[in-house]
Amino acid sequence: AKKFVLDKHFNGLPKRTDIKLVEETLPQIQNGEFLTEAVYLSVDPYIRAYQPLTKLGRVMMCLQIAKVIESNSEKFPIGTYVVGDYGWRTHTISCxxxxxxxxxxxxxxxxxxxxxSVGLGMLGLTGNTAYFGLLDICQPKANETVVVSGAAGAVGSHVGQIAKIKGCKVIGIAGSDDKGKWLTNELGFDHFINYKEPNILEKLKQFAPNKVDCYFDNVGGELSSNVMRCMNKFGRISVCGAITAYNSNPADLPKATLVQGMMAIQQLKMEGFIVTTFFPRWMEGIEQNLKWLQEGKLKYRETITDGFENTFQAFVDMLQGKNFGKALVKV
Ligand code: NDP
Structure with a gap:
């Protein structure tokens, strides 16, 4: 069995030398235990976000789809597929x-x-992040204007499509025109803004003449300050993540001076969430997303890298925006 462990805490963009590939021999499984083999691993921004809290020597965190290959458990017979919080490792024993x-x-x-593979994306943690983070926190209504940042990623591309299902006008913000074409031509987004180009605020005002009612924020930073300046009265902001900050030193980050002023004047509601809070309702999200996928109301793309050894490269590629939709590794 093999696993990747954290060897040095990241400084800026992670380097291959920050993690180590370790071989391990697993013990025999006991009563009630089962052994799984990884089939797909996820490479997510949260791995970067949580890394300062990760102890050196710990396996790199992630969810994986794994197949039970040995079992002393009636509940998990050989051949069962599970999603487990196992990390970047090939084999795992669970109880x-x-x-x-x-x-x-x-x-x-x-x-x-x-x-x-959709069990890690549209029908997994990222799908549920989109489902609960948009519907429970923003509570979008028909004809409202929804802005989503990180719009061509796993969560963002899904959020925009759910907002369309709910009858909203959707503006997606992402980092390349190719991503924009996918969002507007294939996923039904109404407008696209490339955040790497100038005049973001002007474009927001042009595309949202009635202002923004819901903002699903995956990125934080200056981009989000610009969206905040366009919010409607009683607007709702779902704070899902802050990828603009993940590779930065906290001391170097600009202060968010615009937030409080706009929040008071426009009487906004801003709420952060961690999707695992919704674990008691987990299957509700998966079942609804499955229904929408089967009805053709949701579309998806995956960026799949082949080979366990290439997991780190897939992770860094995702952090640099090389993925469309969910970034995965096929082990
Ligand atoms: P994505 O598939 O969206 O991949 C990350 C994307 O972030 C890249 O493709 C890149 O696209 C974009 N990006 C990278 N750097 C920057 C930057 N400096 N500014 C703006 N965009 C950038 O990942 P996920 O869908 O898995 O995650 C999206 C967000 O959701 C993250 O913030 C993550 O932490 C959060 N999350 C939160 C959860 C929760 O429980 N709250 C659960 C799961 C995810 P581009 O080409 O557009 O730059």
Whole structure:
């Protein structure tokens, strides 16, 4: 078995020498335990965000889709597919009692003809992040204007499509015109803004003449300050992540001076969330997203890198915006 462990804390963009590939021999499984083999690993921004809290020597965190290959558990027979919070490792031993309790995980429900990989994206953690983070926190209503940043990523591309299902006008913000074409031509977004080009504020005002009612924020930073300046009275902001800051030293980050003024004047509501809070309702999100996918109301793309050894490169590529939709590794 193999695993990647954290060897040095990241400074800026992660370097390959910050992590180490380690071989390990796993013990025999005991009663109630099962052994899984990784099929797909996720490479997510949260791995970078949580890394300062990760102890050196710990396996790199991530969810994976894994197949049970040995079992002493009736609940998890050989051949069962699970999603588990196992990290960047090829093999893992789980105990049926702690799985889904102490270790985050769930059995993969049947997806019909959809590929297994969607269990980490549209029908996994990122899909539920979009579903609960938009619907519960922003509570978008028909004809409202929704802005989503990180719009061509796994969460963002899904958020915009749910907002369209709810009858909203959707403006996506991402880092390349190719991504913009995908959003507007294929996913049904109404407008696209490339945040790497100038005049973002002017474009927002042009595309949202009635101002912005909901902002789903994946990135934070100056871009989000600009969106905040366009918010409507009683607007709602769902703070999902802050990827502009993940590779920065906290001391170097600009202060968010615009937030309080706009929040008071426009009577805004801004709420952060961690999707695992919604674990008691987890299957609600997966079932609804599955229904929308089967009805053709949701589309998706995945950026799949082949080979466990290439996991780190897939991670850095994702941080640099090389992914469309969910970034994954096929082990
Ligand atoms: P994505 O698939 O969106 O991949 C990350 C994307 O971020 C890249 O493709 C890149 O696209 C964009 N990006 C990178 N650097 C910057 C930057 N400086 N400014 C703006 N955009 C940048 O990842 P996910 O969908 O998995 O995650 C999206 C967000 O959701 C993250 O902030 C993540 O932490 C958060 N998240 C939060 C959860 C929660 O429970 N709150 C759960 C899961 C995710 P581009 O080409 O557009 O730059």
């Amino acid at each position: 049926e009692k702690s799985f889904g309790e102490k270790v985050m995980g769930w059995k993969l429900p049947p997806f019909g003809t959809l590929p297994l």
